[in-house]
Amino acid sequence: MKVVAIASIKGGVGKTATAVNLAAEATRSGVRVLLWDLDPQGSATYLLRAEHRLVGGGAQPLVSGETKLAAEVRATGVEGLHVLPSDLSLRFLDRHLDAAGKPRRRLGKLLAPLEPAYDLVILDCPPGASLGIESALRATHLLLVPVVPTTLAMLTLAHLEELVAERSKGPRLLAHVSMLDRRKKLQRETAAQLGARSDVVEAVVPNTTAVERMGPERAPVRAFAPRSPATAAYEQLWQELTTHLW
Numbered sequence: 169m170k171v172v173a174i175a176s177i178k179g180g181v182g183k184t185a186t187a188v189n190l191a192a193e194a195t196r197s198g199v200r201v202l203l204w205d206l207d208p209q210g211s212a213t214y215l216l217r218a219e220h221r222l223v224g225g226g227a228q229p230l231v232s233g234e235t236k237l238a239a240e241v242r243a244t245g246v247e248g249l250h251v252l253p254s255d256l257s258l259r260f261l262d263r264h265l266d267a268a269g270k271p272r273r274r275l276g277k278l279l280a281p282l283e284p285a286y287d288l289v290i291l292d293c294p295p296g297a298s299l300g301i302e303s304a305l306r307a308t309h310l311l312l313v314p315v316v317p318t319t320l321a322m323l324t325l326a327h328l329e330e331l332v333a334e335r336s337k338g339p340r341l342l343a344h345v346s347m348l349d350r351r352k353k354l355q356r357e358t359a360a361q362l363g364a365r366s367d368v369v370e371a372v373v374p375n376t377t378a379v380e381r382m383g384p385e386r387a388p389v390r391a392f393a394p395r396s397p398a399t400a401a402y403e404q405l406w407q408e409l410t411t412h413l414w
């Protein structure tokens with residue numbers, strides 16, 4: 169079972185869009201996928217048509233181990249893709265991790281019993297660099313960072329890289345260009361700079377209405393726009409990640 173965290177210190181950069189579409193692409197290769205929505209905003213939960221609620225009493229019993237992760241898992245409209253839904257109580261995730269002890273090891277420990285059921289776990293992380301993120305990184309083989317091609321986003325990527333480099337057992341970090349607006353020269357230039365780096369994959373997710381339509385459609389982009397350049401980009405992203413994961 170491989171674990172991929174989709175994370176960024178920045179919000180609104182396409183983490184959830186990447187998590188949901190990557191999960192959907194992975195199922196097409198017969199991979200059994202669990203998407204864990206760790207963001208109290210619950211965007212991935214909404215897009216996958218699950219209820220924004222943990223039935224076992226919220227994040228506290230889940231983190232302490234009183235409620236098993238498997239008991240909170242839901243099927244989705246995508247065959248082969250399950251979701252562990254978000255809940256507003258996840259806003260206190262750091263506090264619950266701390267209370268459970270060894271907070272940085274906690275998420276990995278909670279995921280371990282799911283090993284026989286899934287080939288891939290995708291963690292859709294909240295923005296920031298909290299204890300929850302550190303715990304997610306510890307559980308992760310690969311950290312994927314969507315980067316909108318702007319100067320400040322590149323600066324934030326450098327900060328996240330510093331944070332990962334501090335750790336003795338940090339995950340492999342890869343970035344991908346997200347929400348590229350090709351009409352803007354500065355974005356094209358910044359994307360080219362990113363593309364030249366060895367830690368940035370080749371797949372580029374364009375800024376496109378198809379991805380925005382995931383909101384009203386409540387489905388991965390392939391389900392309603394299979395010929396969109398975004399679908400092709402997520403397919404390529406998945407292909408590139410498989411070579412790093414297996």
Ligand SMILES: Nc1ncnc2c1ncn2[C@@H]1O[C@H](COP(=O)(O)OP(=O)(O)O)[C@@H](O)[C@H]1O
Nearest residue numbers: 179180181182183184185347374375376379380
């Ligand atoms: N490639 C894209 N093209 C256009 N809009 C996008 C794209 N990716 C994400 N969005 C939109 O941007 C907003 C933030 O995306 P989201 O995936 O929720 O980011 P995050 O999880 O990083 O906060 C959403 O409204 C989403 O529909």
Ligand SMILES: [Mg+2]
Nearest residue numbers: 183184207211
């Ligand atoms: Mg999100």
